[in-house]
Amino acid sequence: MTRAWFIDALDARGGLAFASHRLPDLQEEIEDVEAPAVHLSAPSFAPEPLASRATGLSAARAGFQFGLFVEGVEVGFEELDDLINFVRRAYGASGGADGSNDPGRAPPPSPPPDGGTDGASYEGMRHEGEPPKGSGAVGAMLAMIDEASKRVGATAALMRQELGTSSMLLAHAEPIKLASDGSDGSGALEWAAVTLGCELVRRLPTSREDLPRWLDAMSSLCRAAWDLDLDGRILDHRDLVDAGRHVFDDRLTLLFDADVAEELGGPPSDEVAASVAACIMGCRFDFLDLESASLSHMPGSVWWGTWRYESWLRLTAPTGPERFSTLARWPLPSSTAARLNLDAATSTLADLLCAMTAAPMSSPGDTLDASLLLFAATHLVGEPQHSWFGQSSGDPRTAWRERQLRQAEDWLVRQFPKRIFDPAIEALIGEAKSLRYGPATRKER
């Protein structure tokens, strides 16, 4: 039997692990406590040598999981770097469960299933937004990762056959080199922003007490879109109509003056519903591309009221370095959460970012989800637009946007795995997305 690096104790959500170079002995009568041992800790995960395995083996008393097993056998890693890669990625993937682990972090809650106008149910009114035409380079990177994993899986199967042992599962990893292909992702950013905005519009609360948390989320999204120069670039997005209809009549007075709500009347046409949703997201009427005779005949009070709301939204939007925190304010549509195997009620864009970069094989999103990922990355790394761009067009603005996208893609390349494991090990990393401290909701295997 061959020695390898094995995990003695692991706290994947905590970013802590103890590992040792030995034979698989955690199920034996006596463990080799004096085997070479290391400790790993977030955020660097640089290995620290230990005097013995004692510190690690006793960690299992404190809620660390005991070892790493698949179907009763320990998982071994040929190289310590691969074990470190595994622990680091499991930590990153566990960020996908932060919404469900901390009630204080949860986004505005979903509306009840029987809410909605015209007697129609909320779920009945929902339509899946049409996906953007492309997600730029991100979609291509995710496809490369998928291809690489299949290749690695085939190699790993052969290796295990040659090794011929059933007392351990040897993890196998191969390098992958990702790079941006330079394709245009600007349309993807708009789609992502509108998707997130529509989800927030749907979650507009019915009571004033819940309004501050919702306003924090919406104003920060408005600001993020402004910083990325997305203002006014609303496309024909079916979700806008649904979101607008959902809040018409009974919730408008939470945001606009009573005379505005009265002038809008109801029930709205598709154009008015979409316009209202867009305005709630902080887009001014005069920036909308939607063509409608009904819009041009809107009463002046509506224009004035929505302009005041939009201005207030921008002025109160938070600024500062906490961009990762703001990702945790923006809830995901339930369809996205389902595709990525995340909790539908509490998952946010922060969870998507963690899940899709650390555990891409277990988070098989589509083009829309890749767009959301690109939006998250661009928000994190982008610089606010230069104010003189304003509403100008042409080369400076285009060049600025392209640079933002390239920077976001380069950052994503660094976050994606640099070594891909075989599918069995990749699946383990994906399980970190549903880890909890204490009794788990995930079914025991």
Add this chain to the structure above:
Amino acid sequence: MKQSDEDVQQATGPSAWSARVDRWVARADSDQKLFRQANKVMVERALDGRPRDGVSRNQAYGLRAVINVAAAHVPDVLRNGYRNCYDNKLVPIGSKPARVSRTRERIDGVIAQLVPGSSKEQLYFAAVELNGSGVRFYGDVCLVVRPSEFDEDAVVLDRNSYDLARPPLAPKDGKDVDELLRKAHTIAGTRADVPAMATLKIFDGSGDRGRLVTVGQVSQGMVEDEDYIEVPLARPGNRLSARHFERGRLSAADVALDARIADEAANGPTPDLVDLLWRERRRRAAKALREEGVPLSTVVSQGRLR
């Protein structure tokens, strides 16, 4: 310190640890004997928080039991209680092993016999600290247990109980539970014995000092890397939660790293996702501590707290 035959024979009993320290003092030559005796008193004062007249203990400072958890778990620990492996019911990554560690079962079973009226399921392992931020290997947030939850009679071990599985303490036959229990008695005492344990730990092998030890130096000696004094706290049906914690402590090194990540997030280069996630979880832990009324401090050095 090497255990003499005398130490092992006189392992048990209320004065065993004091007697060991007295023997350590007596073994020195006449000049050093005075310093050893004086430093023994300094350690007692530092840990007990006693005023110079030695009349009463000041609960505002002095030795404490601490646990370390990762920031990610702090909100849950505060609200739902700190869990051990028996009540965590953690569903792990991968599959559950067929059985738990046999070594740990033996050691936990032996420790439970040392703690009157307890079972291994009711034990929560803490470390003894003075001013430091605990055993960082187990988490970056150190939660200090209120003195009222750490009785005078609480069992304390002068080292990590897992050292019973390592030479020279490990029985020749690792499965010999009776021998394991006998060895466990030689490292066990109560909270009242901690000053004596600490004296032997701090001065073990350090050579004789011609100067008095300071409080900061005592604190530095309490938790040194992987070497600490262990407290198996018995908590039957009453897990440690927010109301049982006096304070949270962060290490200065982690606070500095946190600040560097924040600076890079604001000014570039954009940190990696794991850096941002780590920092975000620490922010949430701090928020949860404040909401639960548990103050947070930064340990600027092992010996000193701010």
